[in-house]
Amino acid sequence: MSSPLLDEPSATDAGAAPPVSGPLAREALALAAFDHVVSHAPGYRARAGQREMAAHIAHTLSGVTLGDGAVASDAALPARGIAVVQAGTGVGKSAAYASTVIPLALAQQKRVIISTATVALQEQLIAKDLPALASALPEPFTFALAKGRGRYVCRLKLDQLSGGDAASADLFDADDSATDTSAAGVAAQAVATAAAAARWQERGVQYARWAEALDGGTWDGDRDRLDEPPEGGLWAPVAAERHTCTARHCPSYNSCSYYQARARLAQAKVIVVNHDLLLSTLGLHALPAPQDCYLVFDEAHHLGSVAQGQFTASMDLMRSQWLDKLPRAVDEVASAIEYRPTIDVASFAKELKSAQSELARLAMQRIGALPAWAQLTGAERPAHRLVAPERRAEGAPVVERFEGGVLPADWREVVTRMHAHASSLLKVFEALATQLKATARENPGDAARCAKLYSRLGALAPRLQSAQETATYWMQDAGEGRPPLAKWLEAGVSHGLVTLTAHACPLQPGSLLRNHLWNQVRAAVVTSASLTTCGSFDHFLHESGLAFDGAVAAREVQSPFDHARQGRLVVVQTAADPKDVDAYTREMLAALLVDLREVSRGALVLFTSRAQMRQAQALLERGEHGALRERVLVQGEASRTVLLRRHAERVADGQPSVLFGLQSFGEGLDLPGELCEWVFITKLPFASPSDPVGQARADWLKSQGRDPFSELVVPATGARLLQWTGRALRTETDEAVVVCYDARLLRQSYGRRMLKGLPPYRLQRRVDGVLTDA
Incomplete structure (x- = not known):
């Protein structure tokens, strides 16, 4: 679902030049570039399997020209090409695909995206393979590593929190608090509150150091460039997350670490990314459009599992105090910009919380495997942060699955209510977000206030969206010839807290990739050392959504090892x-x-x-x-x-x-x-x-x-x-x-x-x- 709270500005390419003429010319260009690299780059040597891979890629992609209305000049060759290559260990697959695909892209003034599954391969490409290739090819090119925005600091948040102000911290903290109203519970909460305030004071000191490093130019805002990687609890409040970002409407936009990195990325001809980020940003314009660039998927055997992970929805059923904060947050934002919501937000939030509590009760009754105290709800249940030490046994979670993805009738009624109320509240969030951006655009002097208000909503939006998406999946039934969704509950005890989550996931990763990725791809290399299994490509092609794609040409290149x-x-x-x-x-x-x-x-x-x-x-x-x-x-x-x-x-x-x-x-x-x-x-x-x-x-x-x-x-x-x-x-x-x-x-x-x-x-x-x- 796209909304003003989620959209990002586009990353555009340089203007296109006329492509190299004809498939044979493109194939010859790619192979000549490969041969040039092998003969000129230090440390490279001729390998029969590597050239076999390069030749397969060059031929498969030679019939593809990128750009609006581009078609193959030879009707016998497809206007799309996907080279699937299993390259055994030692073939040197990164050099084979990079030295053929990059020259093809440069000849058409297009870009290349190389997507991997592991940090180790990303580091190898950025630190070793691409620099060697850039120095060996006659035509130079630039390259960069793309990271998710959460790896960068938000300057606005950092400035607001660098004083250690716990009140400001509330803008970005939607965590729940215990609700035990007994004398002991109130006392415990007072101690916890004091401890939290002290913790925020300590964090404020660290945030001030980071702000000083940013100002002094000794740090660029990239989490991975800090001397010591920060813990999640320290980093999360200042991360540049999408839901709390007004992009170019933010007063700190020009000094934003993430958008500065995006600007550098826009100039790079080769972008290295991971599968998760590439799939999660489809349609958000954070990367070049798949149909207008050459794509390389290395470690491609992970694509199916990554796709399923991207389209898995989950919802926390135990923590609901964030819904108590939601009406106040909406009221503060709406009042500040003189906007009147079309629904009674407090009433809808209360109904959503009631439905969530009812679903939690049904879930605990169905699971029936946790201690009796964990199956109580509402006022009967002890504060879930105050579990007695003797009850803190932790182990494998209890999983309860709905066979065939079928929910009992009484569950469907509760889920339908959840979906309706979450959807209505999301519409209010979207309307407020649109108004905030419009106000910031029309009144630049008011941009800082609008960005702060936007962050107020953004801290709550992910949970609301999770509730809506999970409910949407849970309401779906199997169709004619279409498999059901996997739907399940997971319960356990973690760090002394009872956990209970609802999950849903589509069953066929191939369908997800076919519908969301491959229908946009014109030219791609798909490779790994383990694409065949039991001697065949069949399993991989089905899992990756390529089984019935006429543009696919698959080849197995043997390892040079004896x-x-x-x-x-x-x-x-x-x-x-x-x-x-x-x-x-x-x-x-x-x-x-x-x-x-x-x-x-x-x-x-x-x-x-x-x-x-x-x-x-x-x-x-x-x-x-x-x-x-x-x-x-x-x-x-x-x-x-x-x-x-x-x-x-x-x-x-x-x-x-x-x-x-x-x-x-x-x-x-x-x-x-x-x-x-x-x-x-x-x-x-x-x-x-x-x-x-x-x-x-x-x-x-x-x-x-x-x-x-x-x-x-x-x-x-x-x-x-x-x-x-x-x-x-x-x-x-x-x-x-x-x-x-x-x-x-x-x-x-x-x-x-x-x-x-x-x-x-x-x-x-x-x-x-x-x-x-x-």
Whole structure:
């Protein structure tokens, strides 16, 4: 939904020049640029797979000209082109796509957006790959990294809060307060209020330092450029969030860190961004329009999950005091600009709060898995910030899913009321926002006051919008041939507080990407080291919305590594079946601890759950494993950067070092040479069976007479396994062993399907310590 509170000014391109004439000329230009880079850039060398990738990209995009009314000059070639490339590790895919796509864009005076999934790849592109390419190409180009506005400071907020004024802080703080009216509750609240005031005084000192650094030019307002990354609670009140920003109507617009970064971005020919930001800004004009630039999606296997995350709606059902603040905020803003809302805001906010409380009551009754005190509502429930210490047990949240996305009739009535009242209140917010911008535009001297009033609304708008969007999803039913939405509740206890949230999510990421992204794209490269799974592109193409796109040309480019010579994949046969979780885990961990004693340099152990990793840690704490425990670095004990630095230092000192990690360590971790000579996979990385979206997708496929295990689960697991095994060999001189303790990889037909998608390692089976070729 677009509203005055959300819209941003456009980022425009330079004027277009006549394109390079004809597909053959464009293809030749792109390949010549690639060959020039390989022969002239320091450190580059010819790689057959890299040139194969470059040639595929050049040919696929050669029939595309960008700009209004542009069509292919050769009717045999499409006016759209999407080159899908799986490039095995070591191909050098970033150089292949950058050295072909950028010259094509420069020839048409167009721009390139390179979208990635990880910060590590963004940093590599900005610090290494693009500078090398810019120095090697005959025609220079500029490049920049695009970040979300929340990474930049809002100068207006910073100035208002730099004095540590708690009253000003209320403008940006919509957090709830406890509502216990007992003597003890009032006393506790008084203490909390005093503590909050002291905390704001301390924050004000830090904000004043940041303001001084901005004024002195020693800081540019980018959160990532601070010497010490600030905690979320310190940064959030001064972040340049969209809902609290009047853009060019703000008196601090000319000195705004975010818009200064946007201005630099507008001059860049190549923009590096992440998938989340690119998808979240579609239609907001924060980046060049997809149809008017060349797009590159690296680490593209993440696109489906990112799309689902972007279109997931959620609503907090436990905290509602922000609705008590809403009428006062609207009244203050409306009075200040002499605007009269068309509805009784106080009444609508009260009704919305009543509906939210009713939904919370229904949810607690349905879940029925938290302590009895947590199921009380209203005046009966103790203040949710004052949970007794003995009741602060925290663990996995309780998830309750609505099968088929169908809500009970009494729930629908409550959700419909929520939607109606939230929608009406949002219209008031939009009308006020429009009036505030108009006032600031017509009376520049009043801009500061209008911006402050706008922030008053913006602090509450995200919660109101979440309520409206979640209710909208919850009201939707499945249509003819259209899958239902996943709808679920999640409850638990966090930091002594009861949590309860309602969620909804579309089931088909491919449809989301097709409808919101691909229908705007003219020319794109889609690449990763793991696009095929079980030996086919089918799963990725369906998940990414490209399965039936006639513009797609897919190619698999093999890694230059000699996997059979450089690596081994050892599958360990356990007596316990992996489905017998307790027995299998005991046996697997016993074998793992024996194997870890063979590690002389670097190793990586990948676990499928945090509980499994904790069991391994507990075993290491025992006396007989004390020496082994000293070798192990566990994800979560320190930041990823610190852990990797310690790991590298140990290996450099000739000491064995073992990293314990979860899914995030199974991908994007680059540990060449001695840093990773062993990869231990504790179990096939199936997704959690409790995932509500996965369960909903499986149910819908079954209702269509399809097999979700074969169609979804096996390909998705095969893709993760390819990523996990890919941590082993990172250069053409590496040698490593991958050990998988899950014998289903060899025993089951689906395991053999997964093996088809893995590199051709020498495959061995280990039974009772004896190795044989499999």
